[in-house]
Amino acid sequence: MRRLRTVSWQLAGSALALSMVGLVLISSAELTAGYVSRQSLWIALGVVVMLIAALVDYTVLLRYAIWIYVVAVLALAAVTFFGHEAGGARSWIGIGGLGGQPSDFCKIATVLLLARRLADSQAPVPPRGGLWVTVAICALPVLLIARQPDLGGALMFVPALAAMTAVTGVSLRSALVAVGAALALVAGLWVFALQDYQKERVLSYFQPQADPLGSGYQVRQSRIAVGSGQALGKGYGEGTQSKLRFLPTPHTDFVFAVLAEEYGFAGVTLVMALFLLYLGNGVRIALAARDPAGLLLVVGLLAFLAGYVLYNTAMVVGLLPITGIPLPFLSYGGSFMLFCCAATGLMIGLDLRRFVNI
Numbered sequence: 001m002r003r004l005r006t007v008s009w010q011l012a013g014s015a016l017a018l019s020m021v022g023l024v025l026i027s028s029a030e031l032t033a034g035y036v037s038r039q040s041l042w043i044a045l046g047v048v049v050m051l052i053a054a055l056v057d058y059t060v061l062l063r064y065a066i067w068i069y070v071v072a073v074l075a076l077a078a079v080t081f082f083g084h085e086a087g088g089a090r091s092w093i094g095i096g097g098l099g100g101q102p103s104d105f106c107k108i109a110t111v112l113l114l115a116r117r118l119a120d121s122q123a124p125v126p127p128r129g130g131l132w133v134t135v136a137i138c139a140l141p142v143l144l145i146a147r148q149p150d151l152g153g154a155l156m157f158v159p160a161l162a163a164m165t166a167v168t169g170v171s172l173r174s175a176l177v178a179v180g181a182a183l184a185l186v187a188g189l190w191v192f193a194l195q196d197y198q199k200e201r202v203l204s205y206f207q208p209q210a211d212p213l214g215s216g217y218q219v220r221q222s223r224i225a226v227g228s229g230q231a232l233g234k235g236y237g238e239g240t241q242s243k244l245r246f247l248p249t250p251h252t253d254f255v256f257a258v259l260a261e262e263y264g265f266a267g268v269t270l271v272m273a274l275f276l277l278y279l280g281n282g283v284r285i286a287l288a289a290r291d292p293a294g295l296l297l298v299v300g301l302l303a304f305l306a307g308y309v310l311y312n313t314a315m316v317v318g319l320l321p322i323t324g325i326p327l328p329f330l331s332y333g334g335s336f337m338l339f340c341c342a343a344t345g346l347m348i349g350l351d352l353r354r355f356v357n358i
Contacts, residue, residue, distance in 0.1 A: 053343075054348040
């Protein structure tokens with residue numbers, strides 16, 4: 001306990017505070033009592049996962065990163081054959097009522113392997129393959145997740161890869177080649193992976209009023225909810241967009257719209273301040289890391305979480321296309337909550353061992 005710095009307490013405290021805010025918002029949406037009880041259970045399990053992740057030596061995880069990655073990719077591939085279909089996507093796997101999305105586990109596995117490889121690239125004898133192998137490590141889960149299809153989940157690998165390679169340092173030529181490969185990958189996903197309804201959502205971003213009761217309905221109702229909150233909001237349970245079911249999926253993708261409608265600009269400011277506190281302390285942990293692999297591990301995890309926050313909030317107000325991106329700690333969901341808590345625990349664990357692994 002004496003090793004826990006203020007940074008670690010603030011990181012864990014802001015994560016728990018955001019989770020409690022999410023629980024209040026899910027409760028106010030008045031879907032069913034089951035959502036609140038299940039989310040409470042996921043938060044409790046998330047705290048346990050956070051503690052376990054903090055106790056595990058991250059260097060051990062890095063040592064076995066390739067095998068963790070292989071297991072995660074195989075789990076993603078298994079979804080194709082044994083996954084449960086919901087909302088037009090086959091992304092969930094489980095037995096009975098227990099299960100989750102392997103894509104959330106694969107995020108951590110991919111960051112671990114990328115951190116190990118990019119750290120090795122700074123050695124006197126770097127591994128073969130250079131940037132191409134690094135991109136391939138990220139591209140494999142991206143393709144499998146996009147095939148489910150889950151475009152939003154696949155896109156979130158991009159900021160993690162970009163942030164980690166930027167910290168390591170790449171040449172301008174390599175960066176341009178990577179951008180060209182990424183554009184080719186996006187074009188391939190558009191032609192071969194995306195369903196028609198997903199393409200309509202993306203196209204509705206450019207003309208949201210063209211089909212206000214179809215592909216443009218979600219963003220239209222979301223913007224109404226956000227704007228109607230004004231300064232202080234309508235109060236707990238008084239959000240008409242969510243309470244009268246005008247707002248789709250208010251407990252998952254559009255929980256931020258519920259926050260804006262019921263608690264207004266003041267509530268949004270408080271939640272964004274908590275996110276800034278969380279991300280700021282994560283950056284402080286990264287800067288204090290005593291080895292390149294630890295630095296890259298924290299950068300990758302923070303890039304994932306920051307990407308989710310930025311995309312979800314921009315999506316809700318219509319600045320980006322709707323692709324089904326949840327909001328960390330606030331949105332309803334079991335495996336995603338466990339991913340967020342596991343990432344937090346890994347960062348805390350690295351902070352605890354900053355004087356041990358040199």
